[in-house]
Amino acid sequence: xxxxxxxxxxxxxxxxxxxxxxxxxxxxxxxxxxxxxxxxxxxxxxxxxxxxxxxxxxxxxxxxxxxxxxxxxxxxxxxxxxxxxxxxxxxxxxxxxxxxxxxxxxxxxxxxxxxxxxxxxxxxxxxxxxxxxxxxxxxxxxxxxxxxxxxxxxxxxxxxxxxxxxxxxxxxxxxxxxxxxxxxxxxxxxxxxxxxxxxxxxxxxxxxxxxxxxxxxxxxxxxxxxxxxxxxxxxxxxxxxxxxxxxxxxxxxxxxxxxxxxxxxxxxxxxxxxxxxxxxxxxxxxxxxxxxxxxxxxxxxxxxxxxxxxxxxxxxxxxxxxxxxxxxxxxxxxxxxxxxxxxxxxxxxxxxxxxxxxxxxxxxxxxxxxxxxxxxxxxxxxxxxxxxxxxxxxxxxxxxxxxxxxxxxxxxxxxxxxxxxxxxxxxxxxxxxxxxxxxx
Amino acid sequence: xxxxxxxxxxxxxxxxxxxxxxxxxxxxxxxxxxxxxxxxxxxxxxxxxxxxxxxxxxxxxxxxxxxxxxxxxxxxxxxxxxxxxxxxxxxxxxxxxxxxxxxxxxxxxxxxxxxxxxxxx
Numbered sequence: 001x002x003x004x005x006x007x008x009x010x011x012x013x014x015x016x017x018x019x020x021x022x023x024x025x026x027x028x029x030x031x032x033x034x035x036x037x038x039x040x041x042x043x044x045x046x047x048x049x050x051x052x053x054x055x056x057x058x059x060x061x062x063x064x065x066x067x068x069x070x071x072x073x074x075x076x077x078x079x080x081x082x083x084x085x086x087x088x089x090x091x092x093x094x095x096x097x098x099x100x101x102x103x104x105x106x107x108x109x110x111x112x113x114x115x116x117x118x119x120x121x122x123x124x125x126x127x128x129x130x131x132x133x134x135x136x137x138x139x140x141x142x143x144x145x146x147x148x149x150x151x152x153x154x155x156x157x158x159x160x161x162x163x164x165x166x167x168x169x170x171x172x173x174x175x176x177x178x179x180x181x182x183x184x185x186x187x188x189x190x191x192x193x194x195x196x197x198x199x200x201x202x203x204x205x206x207x208x209x210x211x212x213x214x215x216x217x218x219x220x221x222x223x224x225x226x227x228x229x230x231x232x233x234x235x236x237x238x239x240x241x242x243x244x245x246x247x248x249x250x251x252x253x254x255x256x257x258x259x260x261x262x263x264x265x266x267x268x269x270x271x272x273x274x275x276x277x278x279x280x281x282x283x284x285x286x287x288x289x290x291x292x293x294x295x296x297x298x299x300x301x302x303x304x305x306x307x308x309x310x311x312x313x314x315x316x317x318x319x320x321x322x323x324x325x326x327x328x329x330x331x332x333x334x335x336x337x338x339x340x341x342x343x344x345x346x347x348x349x350x351x352x353x354x355x356x357x358x359x360x361x362x363x364x365x366x367x368x369x370x371x372x373x374x375x376x377x378x379x380x381x382x383x384x385x386x387x388x389x390x391x392x393x394x395x396x397x398x399x400x401x402x403x404x405x406x407x408x409x410x411x412x413x414x415x416x417x418x419x420x421x422x423x424x425x426x427x428x429x430x431x432x433x434x435x436x437x438x439x440x
Numbered sequence: 441x442x443x444x445x446x447x448x449x450x451x452x453x454x455x456x457x458x459x460x461x462x463x464x465x466x467x468x469x470x471x472x473x474x475x476x477x478x479x480x481x482x483x484x485x486x487x488x489x490x491x492x493x494x495x496x497x498x499x500x501x502x503x504x505x506x507x508x509x510x511x512x513x514x515x516x517x518x519x520x521x522x523x524x525x526x527x528x529x530x531x532x533x534x535x536x537x538x539x540x541x542x543x544x545x546x547x548x549x550x551x552x553x554x555x556x557x558x559x560x561x
Contacts, residue, residue, distance in 0.1 A: 148481070185525060
């Protein structure tokens with residue numbers, strides 16, 4: 001039985017080229033499909049049908065939009081830096097695709113008479129490649145905002161950079177938990193290590209931190225501050241049009257697919273079939289081409305959550321967002337990493353009985369609880385007379401006014417007498433409205 | 441060993457060719473109708489605010505602070521990865537060392553928190 005890395009090392013060049021083209025096509029098709037899916041699902045969430053004209057169920061809508069973009073005028077503002085403006089979309093698109101290279105789509109299969117693995121490369125530093133690619137993508141965003149020579153894109157790109165690097169730390173720390181269990185940075189090894197149980201169960205804290213930071217990392221709602229439409233027009237790509245804009249769009253959606261695929265790989269067992277299916281016939285559904293189905297299904301689960309979040313949550317304020325990243329996710333992951341490392345070391349130390357381990361854990365939990373109880377509560381304003389003032393010295397009205405209780409609703413008589421109906425129709429409507437407003 | 445990276449380079453080349461082609465072809469496919477206002481910086485229709493020739497306007501200093509904090513914690517992360525890979529081999533020694541390391545960084549973190557470096561306003 002050869003390892004995945006050895007299998008891939010035996011690939012002839014033509015097979016590598018086929019895989020490269022397949023991965024590229026996967027990225028582009030997923031993008032087109034995701035844009036359609038997002039518009040349809042958000043449409044349904046907002047009680048409207050969404051695009052349904054172009055092709056069956058409107059499936060070709062995003063393709064039509066892409067073609068339309070290609071035939072739009074390519075505008076470069078006079079103040080823009082020529083070369084950086086030109087390079088920025090390329091810099092943001094390439095790493096998005098590159099990150100796909102280490103994602104395992106499935107186990108070994110026979111492809112065109114050649115035994116190989118459904119993965120482009122299996123590097124011993126697989127996870128680092130993905131982190132590197134996601135960091136490189138920031139360059140595209142920052143340079144695009146800088147090169148546009150316009151205030152909105154500059155602010156949008158700065159916000160985006162600060163956001164991505166802040167959440168990159170939380171993301172990286174959550175991945176450390178996974179590596180502590182798998183002892184390998186190679187993505188295929190991580191999937192193989194999840195044969196006994198998905199890390200989603202073993203490392204719930206890491207999973208939650210990763211799930212939050214992957215939304216922050218991709219600048220998606222509710223963390224879509226870099227392109228907050230109501231504040232910054234369009235964010236870093238305000239000045240971009242035509243295919244350059246399309247490349248930014250492509251990069252954003254490919255990044256979404258990449259972080260979802262990575263979440264699947266790290267926490268949901270990668271291409272492994274979910275439990276009841278994995279037991280069928282000694283795991284026949286974990287071999288051959290079946291795993292692609294599970295992999296894509298799990299990836300779509302995360303992508304759906306992305307859309308769901310966008311349909312549900314309002315955008316955060318920037319300071320709230322940074323506070324969540326720096327003051328919640330980072331310390332939580334650091335403590336979690338130490339806990340995981342401690343439990344690992346304890347389990348692997350010979351000559352310690354289970355009872356002693358449990359005592360150790362009990363002591364640890366008690367120490368944590370005591371520490372949590374000793375932490376001071378949130379400070380409350382004890383000065384009742386204190387009146388806050390704004391920057392210009394104007395007293396600020398209290399912001400925590402409670403809404404007065406709404407008066408009880410008055411019902412209109414069920415069937416008014418025809419003789420009493422002497423009001424004009426407009427007046428009746430107004431009276432209706434008045435009673436209707438009684439209850440908030 | 442470097443042989444393993446060849447497919448990665450191929451994917452880089454394909455993605456790069458696609459991106460380069462899109463960006464380079466855009467001016468030739470689309471129409472071109474001159475309009476001075478179109479080439480101005482977009483500010484919702486008002487006259488664009490004057491900007492330095494290169495590099496945009498001023499930016500809040502908080503972004504620099506975030507960048508420096510990022511470097512601090514990213515380097516911490518860099519040390520945690522090799523530890524995580526070989527945690528079992530290092531055993532108790534590794535655990536104590538990494539706990540000390542995290543505690544040291546924790547002091548820096550607490551200091552930054554107390555000084556308000558993590559607040560955004």
